[in-house]
Amino acid sequence: MSIQHMVIFNLHAGKDTDEAQNFLSSSAEELAGIPGVEQFQVLRQVSVKNDYDYGFSMVFADQAVYDAYNSHPVHTRYVAERWMKEVSRFQEIDFTVMA
Template sequence: MNSKPIKHMVVFNLHVGKDTPEAEQFLKDSAQELAAIPGVEHFEVFRQVSAKTDYDYAFSMVFANQAAYDAYNGHPVHMHYVAERWVKEVSRFQEIDLTIFE
């Protein structure tokens, strides 16, 4: 099992569009819910500024190791969030999970 820290990142677009009041509320709600899950470290929300991609937003967080990441994925708050918010409000996304190269 991976004992290195994992950086989990996801870039995404919302059905409500970019820079709308609904998008701002989604970002705030998501940060509050997801950052509170045990094992989540350094939760950050980003707004895209590059013309090289058409994704609007990103979340980034760090997990101490694979076990912490797995616990997050199976946590009831995360599972409820995915089913009730993410699936319904996110129009498209790309996820990446990274460990440090040594």
């Protein structure tokens, strides 16, 4: 069963800055290239009901592929060197489709 992984977040660099754009585009390039990542999207939050600025969404074929992504060296390095330094707060959520 596929998993849709989403994370919404704010950046220390703020919203709609050159630094934010750089983070978003370089993150997409890095993360979308990890084996097993499908349908990677960079999202900009527009609802007044939510105070997060951006989101990433991606799909994994199953739990094993998702687990491999989480432990992949590119992902673990990205989290340590970029995410933990540049993201001020975030929320993750994972969905499967209900039949």
